[in-house]
Amino acid sequence: xxxxxxxxxxxxxxxxxxxxxxxxxxxxxxxxxxxxxxxxxxxxxxxxxxxxxxxxxxxxxxxxxxxxxxxxxxxxxxxxxxxxxxxxxxxxxxxxxxxxxxxxxxxxxxxxxxxxxxxxxxxxxxxxxxxxxxxxxxxxxxxxxxxxxxxxxxxxxxxxxxxxxxxxxxxxxxxxxxxxxxxxxxxxxxxxxxxxxxxxxxxxxxxxxxxxxxxxxxxxxxxxxxxxxxxx
Numbered sequence: 646x647x648x649x650x651x652x653x654x655x656x657x658x659x660x661x662x663x664x665x666x667x668x669x670x671x672x673x674x675x676x677x678x679x680x681x682x683x684x685x686x687x688x689x690x691x692x693x694x695x696x697x698x699x700x701x702x703x704x705x706x707x708x709x710x711x712x713x714x715x716x717x718x719x720x721x722x723x724x725x726x727x728x729x730x731x732x733x734x735x736x737x738x739x740x741x742x743x744x745x746x747x748x749x750x751x752x753x754x755x756x757x758x759x760x761x762x763x764x765x766x767x768x769x770x771x772x773x774x775x776x777x778x779x780x781x782x783x784x785x786x787x788x789x790x791x792x793x794x795x796x797x798x799x800x801x802x803x804x805x806x807x808x809x810x811x812x813x814x815x816x817x818x819x820x821x822x823x824x825x826x827x828x829x830x831x832x833x834x835x836x837x838x839x840x841x842x843x844x845x846x847x848x849x850x851x852x853x854x855x856x857x858x859x860x861x862x863x864x865x866x867x868x869x870x871x872x873x874x875x876x877x
Contacts, residue, residue: 646675653679662698664688664717664745670701677702682709684764686745687734688717699738711764712738714757715745720782726753731760747782751792758799767792822848824873825856831868836861842874850875 664686743764744757770783844853850873
């Protein structure tokens with residue numbers, strides 16, 4: 646509690662509870678009583694531990710909670726990352742979720758972003774050869790910048806659930822789409838059949854979706870081979 650009181654004197658805006666403190670319910674309740682947002686890491690914890698900590702915070706009346714998937718190993722093995730839990734946490738506990746990452750490199754934070762992570766914690770070091778467990782799994786400033794840039798690009802690429810033709814695609818529609826064209830020379834009053842019309846690029850004529858509706862109708866004029874079939 647003395648550490649919390651000290652931090653309160655500094656008027657910090659948010660609390661981060663490390664994985665190692667997730668079972669210290671009295672401490673968690675005291676932090677929650679300050680009424681500030683809480684980021685809770687979940688390393689070395691099972692679902693019962695996590696649920697108990699969340700319930701303790703909510704019991705105090707604090708509902709501003711973010712949950713971070715974490716594997717508390719330095720460096721953490723890639724095969725133990727279990728990043729899909731980021732999505733599971735969000736759906737199970739109805740909370741903002743993220744990743745506290747101790748794997749090597751920047752791949753895990755990027756994958757986490759694609760799974761809906763809103764918070765990424767990654768350690769920063771000036772020298773990976775320094776003493777201490779964290780440095781080998783940390784990023785140097787250049788790597789950290791690369792990670793952030795990749796995360797921002799990932800966010801842009803994820804987009805939204807709204808499916809529409811994008812701005813960059815529109816200029817290609819006429820080039821890549823197909824139209825109904827004459828497969829060979831067609832004379833006036835000749836009926837359109839599968840043997841004299843087909844679908845080819847560009848997409849500046851009648852859309853292929855109308856192919857069956859045109860079949861059997863009489864041509865109102867002559868068409869040259871490969872000429873677009875037009876309504877007029």
